[in-house]
Amino acid sequence: MPELDKNMTLEELLMTLDDKEVSYVFSRSVESSDTKGYENAGLSKGWWNYKDGERHDYLNDIALMIRIDTAFQAKRILAQASAQAAQVLVDQLELKRNESIKHRSAVEVLDRTVGKPSQKVEQENSGESKLIIEFVNNWREVDED
8 A cells, every 4th residue: 555655746646546546536635535435436336445544544645745735737728628729629610700809829739739939038248237138020040249
């Protein structure tokens, strides 16, 4: 029976669980009791009773970590919506009525798949520091001086 390793990330801990246990810990992270946790995850009392007390504690510790880690919860919600959001961007590319929306959507898609264009930062050390920032627009390369 694995003990909860506090040095592991939440993602790593979730990888130690089977699918039903993952469903339970996510459900339990928002519920006030073990019973509500397994019931709302669609699991039976028999499934829960088959686990030993140490496993109960392990699962509940992970559920508590999820409850505490609100950033993880927000990331999970956004990840679930990302496919739909990507489809909206792609759909905007097909609009013929508004070139501005089409252009912004194309830039968003490219930024997320190819990456944003690099920004050049130069620093000279001659007693005083000088910072030059050049922004690259429309995916064109900037000529070096």
